[in-house]
Amino acid sequence: MSEVKQTAHINPTGEIAETVLLPGDPLRAKFIAETFLEDVEQFNSVRNMLGFTGTYKGKKISVMGTGMGMPSMGIYSWELIHIYGVKNLIRIGSCGALQDNLDLYDIIIGMGASSNSNYVSQYHIPGHYAPVASYSLLEKAKHIADEKGYPVHVGNILSSDTFYSADKEANDKWRKMGILGIEMEAAALYMNAAEAGVNALCILTVSDHIYKQEETTAEERQTSFTKMMEIALELGE
Numbered sequence: 242m243s244e245v246k247q248t249a250h251i252n253p254t255g256e257i258a259e260t261v262l263l264p265g266d267p268l269r270a271k272f273i274a275e276t277f278l279e280d281v282e283q284f285n286s287v288r289n290m291l292g293f294t295g296t297y298k299g300k301k302i303s304v305m306g307t308g309m310g311m312p313s314m315g316i317y318s319w320e321l322i323h324i325y326g327v328k329n330l331i332r333i334g335s336c337g338a339l340q341d342n343l344d345l346y347d348i349i350i351g352m353g354a355s356s357n358s359n360y361v362s363q364y365h366i367p368g369h370y371a372p373v374a375s376y377s378l379l380e381k382a383k384h385i386a387d388e389k390g391y392p393v394h395v396g397n398i399l400s401s402d403t404f405y406s407a408d409k410e411a412n413d414k415w416r417k418m419g420i421l422g423i424e425m426e427a428a429a430l431y432m433n434a435a436e437a438g439v440n441a442l443c444i445l446t447v448s449d450h451i452y453k454q455e456e457t458t459a460e461e462r463q464t465s466f467t468k469m470m471e472i473a474l475e476l477g478e
């Protein structure tokens with residue numbers, strides 16, 4: 242490869258596609274590459290934040306871990322967009338469900354990403370910005386899910402700065418506002434994408450239910466959320 246720019250976090254040893262799937266867990270990225278992609282090349286290993294490019298049904302697509310939390314998502318999505326020209330960024334994550342009509346392994350599409358984070362303050366918006374998904378990606382994802390017969394819940398999610406919160410009433414308040422589930426990165430992704438004028442979407446699988454006290458194992462979070470992965474893979478250009 243000629244003149245490939247390196248950053249502090251991504252040293253590409255291969256091509257990065259215009260559409261990138263972004264699980265928080267780099268081992269979930271490896272699982273997707275090994276399970277679903279053909280002609281796979283690993284393009285990143287800096288900090289073990291594994292990134293791969295291959296083809297899915299003949300279309301080029303990449304998948305790369307982002308780590309946990311908004312600062313980490315902020316770094317990787319910014320570099321993918323501004324340094325490597327990525328146009329479609331699709332987070333595929335796990336989440337804790339807040340609503341009674343949700344169960345383990347249900348799929349949620351984050352139409353909006355509410356947040357308790359201060360990430361938005363960097364933009365000096367004169368008001369309260371509502372981070373939202375790209376409508377074109379959202380519509381396409383819903384259509385793909387319907388065609389596959391995979392039920393999805395579409396709505397508002399919470400991107401939280403904390404996994405273990407000292408505020409024991411916070412979940413009740415977000416639940417009352419209809420928030421479907423809690424994760425930790427989508428709002429930063431939606432904001433970075435909006436500022437850059439590119440497309441972003443967050444698809445989640447329920448890994449635990451905060452009110453039903455049910456949860457999946459670490460291994461299940463790495464390898465068993467395949468319906469969400471299939472929907473995201475179909476979004477390749």
Ligand SMILES: O=P(O)(O)O[C@H]1O[C@H](CO)[C@@H](O)[C@H]1O
Pocket residue numbers: 264265266308309310333334335336404423424425426462
């Ligand atoms: O499964 P991932 O994509 O990492 O997503 C969720 O899981 C992590 C917390 O366990 C956070 O990153 C949260 O957003």
Ligand SMILES: O=c1cc[nH]c(=O)[nH]1
Pocket residue numbers: 335336337338404423424425448449451
């Ligand atoms: O961020 C997350 C992810 C999974 N489950 C949670 O409760 N929170």
